[in-house]
Amino acid sequence: RHKFWETQPVGQFKDVGDPSLPEGPIEPPTPLSEVKQEPYNLPNLYEWITCDMNSEDMCSEVYNLLTNNYVEDDENMFRFNYSKEFLRWALHPPGYFASWHIGVRVKSSKKLVAFITGVPARIRACDTVVNMAEINFLCVHKKLRSKRLAPVMIKEVTRRVHLENIWQAAYTAGVVIPTPISTCQYWHRSLNPKKLIDVGFSRLGARMTMSRTIKLYKLPDSTSTPGFRKMEPHDVPAVTRLLRNYLSQFLVAPDFDENDVEHWLLPREYVVESFLVESPETHEITDFCSFYTLPSSILGNQTHSTLKAAYSYYNVSTKTPLLQLMNDALIIAKQKDYDVFNALDVMQNEGFLKELKFGPGDGKLHYYLYNYRLNHVMRPSELGLVLL
Ligand code: NHW
Ligand code: EN5
Structure with a gap:
């Protein structure tokens, strides 16, 4: 098959649910001198760069x-259209290796x-922080x-x-291969329902009529949470503390330090947006939300060529109810002219x-680890990791 x-070295379907297999690396690392020194062979007309x-x-x-040529939905109506700025950001985190951009x-x-x-990342699986490639x-x-x-x-x-002496990896895909650690559902919130229906x-x-639909998805003009504002460079230490503490409750999550937070979460126009709640009284940072920008090309529509989509990234609520925080995120995304929030x-x-x-979409996202076994399939709510 x-x-x-x-x-x-990935979990095999026949082993799912076998408790006799130990959690952790499937294969031990080999001495670096035993790693193949030359690239794999390609068909003769092609070369590596x-x-x-x-x-x-x-x-x-x-x-x-x-x-x-990248990912399309199952009916080939839309194709991901990552921007150049986004690709540069996604591929240049702290400690990146140019040799992994192949x-x-x-x-x-x-x-x-x-x-x-690939990009390097420290990812915690249960109690163990592992150096991985994403x-x-x-x-x-x-x-x-x-x-x-x-x-x-x-x-x-x-x-x-x-x-680089790294032996594990994490990745997501829309297809099922051996063997998902978890299977998640995509959900979509219409911001511009007329355009979404038109395309x-x-x-x-x-x-439902068009006018009732437009009314259903209407949002307030401005955010409601006092102290809600864009994240700034001086917020990195407080956001790192808030996020680390929040992510510690999940079974698989990134182990972010301040350098990671600065890279992955400081706002970059048209790439990643982050907001937080600073208590008007104590000036404490109590809540955080973020999304990244990933438009899709609309294949074969006369009037519209791109769908502007925001994707929920990392969110933390300690004082502001998560519902209210995310409603404010929707309001911001609407103000910024996104068509849909995923x-x-x-x-x-x-x-x-x-x-x-x-509403639930027609797409699922499967999460995988390479050369690392977990002994049970996780519920999506046990996952604290979002890949781009
Ligand atoms: S998922 C997005 C993947 N990209 C796309 O879907 C773009 C459109 N499709 C394509 O370009 C995010 C092609 O269809 C691709 C397959 C290139 C997908 N992951 O060359 P063949 C990621 O980028 C297996 C893993 O003939 P193709 C994550 C397939 O099951 N495997 O197919 C990437 C079969 O193997 P099998 C996938 O259609 C994670 C074999 O490829 C896969 O011309 C990568 C067929 O190859 C997928 N998405 O090209 C793994 N899609 O055993 C990283 C197909 O079933 C692992 N296949 O016979 C970790 C590595 C690092 C470890 C470090 C220690
Ligand atoms: C690795 N980083 O299928 C990523 N998207 O639902 C690779 N569907 O947009 C993994 N088919 O349901 C890629 N509209 C896996 C995802 C590939 C892309 C994909 C799905 C996710 C998607 C849309 C459009 C479907 C078009 C026909 C969808 C329904 C929205 C509706 C809004 C109102 C409330 C109910 C839902």
């Missing part, structure tokens, strides 16, 4: 490959035809699909991760999804 994944995403030209080539191009024409990336942006050009190029890409990124992202409900049912998100008029 899974000729490639059966050979890899390391993509310098600081180079404007390289970043544009990657952007174009992904814009035309391209494949045609030798003769130099055309980029495949891509895969793998993302695996893409093979549409014309080169089903030729078993993806397994070679995955083996090559694995080799380059091993060369086929959502449908007019039964016994969220997964991870962390405590189930506590606001239905009340704030999110």
Whole structure:
């Protein structure tokens, strides 16, 4: 069934629920001298490149490959359209390795035809903080699909991760492969219902008119929480404390330090937005919310070419009810002209999804670990990790 994944150190379907298998690494690390020193072989017409995403030209080539060939929904109506600024941000966290930004191009024409990336992250699984790679942006050009190029890409990124003495990875995918640690549901909150219906992202409900639908999703013009404001650089220490404390309750979550928070959560226009509540009396930072910007190309619509989507990222409520905090996030997203606000049912998100008029989407997101076994499948609410 899974000729490639059966050979890899990942949980196998036949082992699900077997309590005799120990939690932790599936294979021990090998001495670095035993890690293969040369890249894996590619079919003869192709060659490996390391993509310098600081180079404007390289970043544009990657952007174009992904814009035309990356993830689509099951009916091929929408395709993720990560911006160049977003890709630069996603691939340059503290301690990143340029060697983990891997391209494949045609030798003769130099055309980029495949891509895969890793970035380093400390991720806690139960009680153990593990140095991992987060793998993302695996893409093979549409014309080169089903030729078993993806397994070679995955083996090559694995080799380059091993060369940095890292032996575990985390990744998410819309497809089921051996073996998810958890399966999450996408939820969507309409901000611009007319456009969403016009482009086929959502449908007019039964016994609903367009004007009733627009009224249903109306939001106040301004946020309601006193002390709600954008996060600023001087907030990094307080946000780090708040977030670390919050994430400690989940079974799998990033172990963020101040450098990570500065990189992943300080606002960057059109990339990531973060807000917090500063108590007007004590000036304490009590609550936090954030979302990232990931538009989708609309395939084959005469009037609209992009869907502006905000994706819920990390949220923490200690004083402001989560419902009220996320309602303020929706108001901000509406002000900023997003068409839809998306969220997964991870962390405590189930506590606001239905009340704030999110509806379940047709997509699921499966979470995976490489070379690390957990002994039970987690509920989404036990996950404290959001990948881009
Ligand atoms: S998920 C997004 C993945 N990208 C897309 O969906 C874009 C559109 N699709 C494509 O470009 C986020 C191609 O269809 C791809 C597959 C390239 C997906 N993950 O070359 P073949 C990520 O980026 C397996 C893992 O013939 P293809 C996370 C498939 O099951 N495996 O297929 C990435 C089969 O193996 P099997 C996937 O359609 C995580 C084999 O690939 C997969 O031309 C990567 C078929 O290969 C997926 N999304 O190309 C793993 N999709 O055993 C990282 C298919 O079933 C692991 N496959 O026969 C950790 C590494 C680091 C470890 C460090 C210690
Ligand atoms: C790794 N970082 O399927 C990411 N999106 O529901 C890779 N559906 O947008 C993983 N099909 O339900 C990728 N509208 C996995 C996701 C791939 C993209 C994907 C789904 C998630 C999606 C939309 C559009 C469906 C179009 C037809 C959807 C319904 C919205 C409706 C709004 C009103 C309330 C009810 C729901």
